[in-house]
Amino acid sequence: MANLTLTYSHLSLLYLFLLISSIQCQPINTDSSFYYNLCAPSRCNNLSLTYPFALPNSCYPSIDKPICPTNQSLLLASTSTTDTGHIVRVLSLDYNDPTIATVLVASDSLFTCGAQVSRPNFRAVDTIFSLPLNYTRGTHLNCTAPIPSDSIPGLQNASCLGCKGQDPTNVCYYAPGFVSYPTTCETFHVFTPGGAFNASGVSDMRAFLQLGYQIRYDKPAECRGCEKSGGRCGSQPISGSFVCFCTSSVHRMNCSDGMYHIHSQKFSFT
Numbered sequence: 001m002a003n004l005t006l007t008y009s010h011l012s013l014l015y016l017f018l019l020i021s022s023i024q025c026q027p028i029n030t031d032s033s034f035y036y037n038l039c040a041p042s043r044c045n046n047l048s049l050t051y052p053f054a055l056p057n058s059c060y061p062s063i064d065k066p067i068c069p070t071n072q073s074l075l076l077a078s079t080s081t082t083d084t085g086h087i088v089r090v091l092s093l094d095y096n097d098p099t100i101a102t103v104l105v106a107s108d109s110l111f112t113c114g115a116q117v118s119r120p121n122f123r124a125v126d127t128i129f130s131l132p133l134n135y136t137r138g139t140h141l142n143c144t145a146p147i148p149s150d151s152i153p154g155l156q157n158a159s160c161l162g163c164k165g166q167d168p169t170n171v172c173y174y175a176p177g178f179v180s181y182p183t184t185c186e187t188f189h190v191f192t193p194g195g196a197f198n199a200s201g202v203s204d205m206r207a208f209l210q211l212g213y214q215i216r217y218d219k220p221a222e223c224r225g226c227e228k229s230g231g232r233c234g235s236q237p238i239s240g241s242f243v244c245f246c247t248s249s250v251h252r253m254n255c256s257d258g259m260y261h262i263h264s265q266k267f268s269f270t
């Protein structure tokens with residue numbers, strides 16, 4: 001056991017050594033446009049991913065661990081502890097407004113037959129994103145038995161969210177707001193466009209929810225300034241502070257202000 005530990009720590013040291021030497025040997029710190037090129041938008045199928053959605057790279061810590069399995073669709077994993085394991089699929093990304101990225105998302109489980117969509121205490125909105133005001137919050141309830149119609153204000157019958165035959169004996173409902181009906185029902189928060197939602201007008205809730213809902217990401221002012229000046233937003237790898245990667249150098253806020261000395265040790269990625 002002791003031997004194993006020793007070997008392991010030797011290996012770690014070796015790894016550390018290799019890592020340090022690779023950092024020192026990398027020509028990157030002397031190439032002034034290295035970081036700019038590194039931060040070029042990444043692609044996932046037909047989506048172009050810029051700040052803060054790029055696939056993991058060394059420019060900045062991407063939000064919500066974006067992944068793009070088999071180049072099919074961009075998936076974001078919730079980092080909220082009350083919502084671990086919940087994955088949303090990005091249907092579209094709109095950067096036309098320089099101040100806001102608008103993202104159309106839907107729960108990824110809605111696209112896999114047999115997957116559990118409802119979950120107790122499900123929470124869909126991250127603190128990083130905000131929901132546009134023109135959406136109505138509601139709860140889809142997936143119940144093992146019928147519940148009294150007056151048990152939740154505004155309760156409506158709704159179709160269940162599984163594929164055909166998934167939960168043949170379950171009864172499903174929609175109620176405005178975030179509600180719960182413990183033990184009997186699992187809940188899934190839904191966001192529907194416009195005002196009060198009328199579930200009886202939607203014969204296939206699953207297909208309806210697959211259309212997704214819009215969330216928005218407000219770009220920090222420093223990132224707007226950086227992009228406006230032709231740069232690409234990123235962060236200093238060690239301190240995590242904001243930096244602007246420009247075609248010829250690394251700047252503090254935008255392409256026309258103070259530069260980082262990229263030749264110095266101040267700027268090295270691990």
Ligand SMILES: *[C@@H]1O[C@H](CO)[C@@H](O)[C@H](O)[C@H]1NC(C)=O
Pocket residue numbers: 043044045046071
């Ligand atoms: C991903 O798919 C897009 C088109 O859908 C294609 O242009 C791109 O080259 C693909 N990327 C990879 C890494 O396969």
Ligand SMILES: *[C@@H]1O[C@H](CO)[C@@H](O)[C@H](O)[C@H]1NC(C)=O
Pocket residue numbers: 045046072
């Ligand atoms: C992007 O790809 C998705 C899935 O492959 C497709 O549903 C969508 O229509 C495409 N969007 C555009 C703008 O081509």
Ligand SMILES: *[C@@H]1O[C@H](CO)[C@@H](O)[C@H](O)[C@H]1NC(C)=O
Pocket residue numbers: 115116117118119142143144160161162163166167170186
């Ligand atoms: C509905 O609830 C049951 C438990 O009663 C669960 O096993 C099933 O996965 C849920 N269905 C969906 C589509 O989430």
Ligand SMILES: *[C@@H]1O[C@H](CO)[C@@H](O)[C@H](O)[C@H]1NC(C)=O
Pocket residue numbers: 155156157
């Ligand atoms: C919901 O469905 C049940 C049984 O299918 C029915 O008795 C009830 O009247 C319905 N409620 C509404 C509000 O439509």
Ligand SMILES: *[C@@H]1O[C@H](CO)[C@@H](O)[C@H](O)[C@H]1NC(C)=O
Pocket residue numbers: 132134193194
């Ligand atoms: C909500 O408002 C945004 C802009 O504020 C708009 O782009 C979007 O289409 C609206 N959605 C609905 C469902 O009205």
Ligand SMILES: *[C@@H]1O[C@H](CO)[C@@H](O)[C@H](O)[C@H]1NC(C)=O
Pocket residue numbers: 198199200201
């Ligand atoms: C909901 O829609 C149905 C038809 O789809 C209609 O009969 C019913 O009156 C509507 N309910 C409300 C509260 O608007």
Ligand SMILES: *[C@@H]1O[C@H](CO)[C@@H](O)[C@H](O)[C@H]1NC(C)=O
Pocket residue numbers: 225228229252253254255256257258
């Ligand atoms: C660049 O940032 C500096 C502050 O660091 C600010 O004074 C200047 O106005 C900014 N320029 C542009 C074009 O945003």
